[in-house]
Amino acid sequence: MSSLAPLDLSPFFETHPILETERLLLRPITVDDAEEVFAYASDPIVSQYMIFSTHQTIEDSLAWLRNVPGEFARKERMNFGIVRKSDKKFLGASSFHHISQQHHNLEIGYVLNRAFWGQGYMTEAVREMIRFAFEEMRMHRVAARCQIANGASAKVMERCGMSREATFCEDEVIHGEYVSNHLYAIVNER
Ligand SMILES: CC(C)(COP(=O)(O)OP(=O)(O)OC[C@H]1O[C@@H](n2cnc3c(N)ncnc32)[C@H](O)[C@@H]1OP(=O)(O)O)[C@@H](O)C(=O)NCCC(=O)NCCS
Numbered sequence: 001m002s003s004l005a006p007l008d009l010s011p012f013f014e015t016h017p018i019l020e021t022e023r024l025l026l027r028p029i030t031v032d033d034a035e036e037v038f039a040y041a042s043d044p045i046v047s048q049y050m051i052f053s054t055h056q057t058i059e060d061s062l063a064w065l066r067n068v069p070g071e072f073a074r075k076e077r078m079n080f081g082i083v084r085k086s087d088k089k090f091l092g093a094s095s096f097h098h099i100s101q102q103h104h105n106l107e108i109g110y111v112l113n114r115a116f117w118g119q120g121y122m123t124e125a126v127r128e129m130i131r132f133a134f135e136e137m138r139m140h141r142v143a144a145r146c147q148i149a150n151g152a153s154a155k156v157m158e159r160c161g162m163s164r165e166a167t168f169c170e171d172e173v174i175h176g177e178y179v180s181n182h183l184y185a186i187v188n189e190r
Pocket of ligand 1: 118
């Protein structure tokens with residue numbers, strides 16, 4: 001069989017992966033995390049570059065979290081809660097999505113509660129997500145997108161070894177406005 005046959009990702013969708021770094025645990029996110037999700041998703045500074053509307057009540061967070069198991073069951077998306085190991089504090093969330101078994105690639109997304117910005121947490125989390133995608137899932141390419149105004153997110157991608165491949169002009173409507181996005185990616189050179 002060709003080595004470029006579709007990947008068999010079923011083991012990763014039977015038991016949700018748990019990723020670990022020096023300071024962080026990335027484990028499945030659940031409805032039990034609703035209060036912590038609401039804490040970041042209701043902050044308009046956090047949501048300004050995100051596709052979701054700023055959460056108004058905890059029901060908005062619960063509605064999203066209730067969708068998470070279905071997306072996982074359909075092999076569409078894995079959503080992680082990012083927890084600090086030292087005190088079990090919930091810092092934010094990240095995801096593998098646009099997962100292609102056929103083309104051996106996926107995209108990642110991420111968000112942190114503002115209280116935890118600027119301490120290198122997301123760089124640490126994304127480095128491990130890329131390692132996991134390449135070494136365990138046998139992915140060939142990992143991509144991510146950010147709005148062109150989102151300098152912190154672009155910096156995370158660059159610090160994780162991703163390269164800017166393209167810029168899409170006004171390709172999304174976010175919070176009622178057209179916005180432009182950078183596409184970053186890294187290819188596994190093994
Ligand atoms: C993007 C985000 C996840 C970064 O998380 P973080 O843990 O603070 O990131 P890190 O500390 O690992 O790295 C951030 C880097 O960006 C830099 N940075 C911060 N703001 C910046 C800006 N406006 N322009 C350029 N660089 C910036 C930081 O200085 C840091 O680099 P340094 O360590 O070399 O100084 C966080 O800001 C966030 O949750 N933002 C809101 C949600 C979001 O935008 N998600 C991404 C959608 S694509």
